[in-house]
Amino acid sequence: IGVQELINHSHRAKFGCRLCPIESVSELSPEGAGLGNYFTGNRDTLDQLRDKIQFENGAPELSIKFKTKFAELESFYGPLFFGLDEMHCIGSNVAKRIWQMISSVFNNSNTPFELDSTARQVIGKSVAESSGLIPSGVFEGTFRDYHTKLRNMRAVDWISFLLYVVPTLVCDMLEIKLGLDQSNEVVDALVALVTGCSLALSWEITDDDIVNMKSAFEEWHQYMYDHVETNMYSLNMHLLRHIPEVTENLGPIRGISARSMERIIGYFKKRIRSTNNSAKHVGNILRRHQASKFYNLLKSPIEEQPRIKYAIEQNENDTLHNSDDMELWNHFSTTVDNYRDVNLRFYLVQYWRRQYPNDTIGPSDIDNNIIVGKRLYQKKTDAVYDASKTGRKTKKIRNFVAMDINVDINKRRPRTREQWEIQRFFSEAILFFAHKYNGKEVILCFANFYHNVKLNAGGCPCGTSRIGSSPLSKRYLIEASAIQTQAGILKMPMINRDNNSTTFRYYYIYSNMIPNSIIPGEVTLL
Known part of the structure; x- marks a missing residue:
């Protein structure tokens, strides 16, 4: 009514x-x-x-x-x-x-x-x-x-x-x-x-x-x-x-x-086919539906939860990262050396130097042990992320993410006072893993960050980079807690009337996207 x-x-x-x-x-x-x-x-x-x-x-x-x-x-x-x-x-x-x-x-x-x-x-x-x-x-x-x-x-x-x-x-x-x-x-x-x-x-x-x-x-x-x-x-x-x-x-x-x-009206409407005794038919469908739901709850209380997961408990005095918001699902122990193809040790050196700028950190100072998750679970968004190195084969992308990172916009200006602002970056997650240095353990995301992201006429992020082919991207290691949400891509052909050539513009969309509400990330500031 x-x-x-x-x-x-x-x-x-x-x-x-x-x-x-x-x-x-x-x-x-x-x-x-x-x-x-x-x-x-x-x-x-x-x-x-x-x-x-x-x-x-x-x-x-x-x-x-x-x-x-x-x-x-x-x-x-x-x-x-x-x-x-x-x-x-x-x-x-x-x-x-x-x-x-x-x-x-x-x-x-x-x-x-x-x-x-x-x-x-x-x-x-x-x-x-x-x-x-x-x-x-x-x-x-x-x-x-x-x-x-x-x-x-x-x-x-x-x-x-x-x-x-x-x-x-x-x-x-x-x-x-x-x-x-x-x-x-x-x-x-x-x-x-x-x-x-x-x-x-x-x-x-x-x-x-x-x-x-x-x-x-x-x-x-x-x-x-x-x-x-x-x-x-x-x-x-x-x-x-x-x-x-x-x-x-x-x-x-x-x-x-x-x-x-x-939604539930649509669900039941498709299943109600009886015209002679529709009331009884509806009752049977409702009972069958509830019985099925009850059985599924008994069998698997949390359907997507893995058997093994790895999380880091954050100490009260540890304000470095929010790793307690993250869980590595279906994790396994391995070594940094097993990821020589992506030069992971080099990026770990860079990462820990940023965290401890007064320490002299070299490749030999990096603990070779890491814990890799096939998937990453984020509690605050109740979202599950895949990474290209360990992800499942699915019809839709699951490793494209939006991250908020605090960057110094004066980084490239020598002898200039630091000026920090939060920028929104878009990247393909390559690997989720936990690593420890100096007694601190954190869950990290190794990702390919898209370069040259701009706001279009409607105030939404767009660029020329696409999944799997980003020549202008930059690999970077950051805390997994920087991830805000999964993102998607809309692509549209742009025709150059002068030479009749076609290029593509890629729009990077995400849930709760509000026009003109973000500052596109500049990868040279990372």
């Missing part, structure tokens, strides 16, 4: 927002098939929330036909009581509408975001061909060819499109089409939308995040108000402006989402 039915209200009414009494505008629909109600509102201000009494007594003049039974609850406190679902608002509606604007599918509306069929074909094909470069355990939606395979797109698929494809491929295509100067305003508007939605869909949200979210949604609203036709401003576009206050009152909207419920 939808919230509208529960509160005796309709989103098609004159005052169609259940959160505030904004008055809709009647316009010919984008399809040119009849009139619809649209919610542009005021350019610079947002209507106050509805009064609690409207739900307690009904307010026909404001499109609440009569009172709702929920208002009789002692816990009822007003319009925010009913929450806001991110899947339906952002996924099935706003994100989908953005692609419709890009595709120019409407007969009665034009938008600044339109791309021609060739550009859309490049976007769709690029995303589909990049699917093997995107780890499925990190990104929830399916990455597919949006140009030719829109059928059965789910809300989570549309959300992935909005968060990862719009600020990368779409924004760069708009820049190519409109030119650098003319595209700035259009791209900035889309980036504002993506920023607001990325913040809104985070699991952890600070007070500053709410301020930035509100600012981003207001920037998007004002651009829509000034440059996009009224009949594009659906109710869900308006509801974006309410997300910050919903978050302030109820917490992250992911926590009140129907996402898990939608």
Whole structure:
């Protein structure tokens, strides 16, 4: 049952927002098939929330036909009581509408975001061909060819499109089409939308995040108000402006989402085939499902946990590293000399010299014993990483990671005071292992770091390096605790019209990616 039915209200009414009494505008629909109600509102201000009494007594003049039974609850406190679902608002509606604007599918509306069929074909094909470069355990939606395979797109698929494809491929295509100067305003508007939605869909949200979210949604609203036709401003576009206050009152909207419920509905829907005695059939399916889950819990309480794992307990006085956050799974003992092919001893010397700059450390001072993990488990993100030296053979990459490292940006300037900042690096993990020096043991990541990473027009990291072929990369040894998340890659062909040659641009995407929120790592500072 939808919230509208529960509160005796309709989103098609004159005052169609259940959160505030904004008055809709009647316009010919984008399809040119009849009139619809649209919610542009005021350019610079947002209507106050509805009064609690409207739900307690009904307010026909404001499109609440009569009172709702929920208002009789002692816990009822007003319009925010009913929450806001991110899947339906952002996924099935706003994100989908953005692609419709890009595709120019409407007969009665034009938008600044339109791309021609060739550009859309490049976007769709690029995303589909990049699917093997995107780890499925990190990104929830399916990455597919949006140009030719829109059928059965789910809300989570549309959300992935909005968060990862719009600020990368779409924004760069708009820049190519409109030119650098003319595209700035259009791209900035889309980036504002993506920023607001990325913040809104985070699991952890600070007070500053709410301020930035509100600012981003207001920037998007004002651009829509000034440059996009009224009949594009659906109710869900308006509801974006309410997300910050919903978050302030109820917490992250992911926590009140129907996402898990939608998944289980889909799961059971596929299995219910009986038409004669469907109730009994549903009961049998539910019992069988619960019995199966119970059996699996008894058999394997933690499905992916290995039989052997290695962790380092951190002492109270040891603030060198957060190795206690890491575990080496399926580990084995070996020696540094067994990795002469990657010159591991050389990199260990460099690493420990950085940790103990006053010590004279040479190759002979390096303990030859190491403990290697076939996989690395990170507790804070509940993520499992592979390394190219020991990783499993999978269809999707699992060793491409994003790291945050504190670097001195004045490193290459002699006699200049140190100035430290955290930069985001992208690298292919080669080996995870534990090593000890001077009584200190730490879990390390030996990796290939990508060079020349920049921010694109949409404020997202991109470069020319790709998995397995990075001539401009740099090998470096760093604490495994620097890893922030697994990352994926979207690749798009870039055609040089002067000589008709084709190169590729690679976008490095990661979960909770917020445009313009990182400083791309400069490998020469490592």
